[in-house]
Amino acid sequence: MDTHEILEKVRAKDMTVEEAEGYFRRKPFVDMGYARLDTHREIRSGFPEVVFCSGKADEHLLDIYETLYKENGEVFGTRASEAQYELVRGRIPEITYDPVSHILKAEKEGKRRRGKIAVCTAGTADIPVAEEAAQAAEYFGGRVERIYDVGVSGLHRLLASLEAIQSANCIVAAAGMEGALASVIGGLVDKPVIAVPTSVGYGANFKGLSALLTMINSCANGIAVVNIDNGYGAGYIAAQINRLGVRHDEQPNE
Incomplete structure (x- = not known):
């Protein structure tokens, strides 16, 4: 308690x-x-x-x-x-x-979930890591919107969900392969982006290392990176950021 x-x-x-x-x-x-x-x-x-x-x-x-x-x-x-x-x-x-x-x-029954966290994946193979993030954020009281399979190989899919992504207090972006999704999202939003490299990919992906290097070398602003496949860590940070957003929204107008 x-x-x-x-x-x-x-x-x-x-x-x-x-x-x-x-x-x-x-x-x-x-x-x-x-x-x-x-x-x-x-x-x-x-x-x-x-x-x-x-x-x-x-x-x-x-x-x-x-x-x-x-x-x-x-x-x-x-x-x-x-x-x-x-x-x-x-x-x-x-x-x-x-x-x-x-x-x-x-979980306790009737748990109240507030704010908004967008959890995005580049592909469906990234969903296990993204779900670890999403469910952690929900457990810690955040309201999560899942936006899956919006990778850069079909950018129109991401743009179709842009309004939902931009309205979130923070965004989790899970991606394997080259890990470019976080950089693209980072250039489109004014909220923090938590990048999660996944171990999805072929040999030169080096079990997520290539995605990790892409994410930590991103030229987009406002991106923080957690360890490979660390969906829980991303979900926890997202819940903390979301909690700050909720508190800000609840402040009385001056």
């Missing part, structure tokens, strides 16, 4: 002042021996800790998911497998799994 949620519970008499005081006084992490879960991260940053599922031992993953779910009422993990989904579902029936993005999550 974040600070605002705790105070709202106190005001609604769903939590006593003593319970709230105890929550803030407790140790800011849960020491599980093999992991130290940062249970106060949402209080500090506004977003709770997320689980990187790949490579975790089954029992560790189960206990981490169960602990975070009990703590926050929801839990979000990336790079999960079908087998891990079946494993976690045994303890958390509410858990859902997306085989495209490999997201393993349970």
Whole structure:
């Protein structure tokens, strides 16, 4: 829970002042021996800790998911497998799994999503990375518009969605091959562009390295680049930028 949620519970008499005081006084992490879960991260940053599922031992993953779910009422993990989904579902029936993005999550019902984030891909092969970004941004409270398969080999497809892209608080551009999509978008918008190089491409793509180099050498302004296939990182940053945009829109007119 974040600070605002705790105070709202106190005001609604769903939590006593003593319970709230105890929550803030407790140790800011849960020491599980093999992991130290940062249970106060949402209080500090506004977003709770997320689980990187790949490579975790089954029992560790189960206990981490169960602990975070009990703590926050929801839990979000990336790079999960079908087998891990079946494993976690045994303890958390509410858990859902997306085989495209490999997201393993349970979310609070009725979550409010605000602002606007445009998530774009050059091709359909980039969608798994883009979906990791989109679902992360949605989990952190952003409203996402997906604009897929608008790569530079058919620029008219991108221009047909330009109004939707320009109206977003920020844009995520996921592209493999030569990775030119971020530069094109960057020259058409007045908002930040988060470029995500993907490992999609033939041999000289070097598993995303060519797209990464294109993006970090872009002559377009306002482009920031995350690591190869790091959709989650892009979605997180997009959620932070979007949150600033929402706060700006909510300021009273002077």
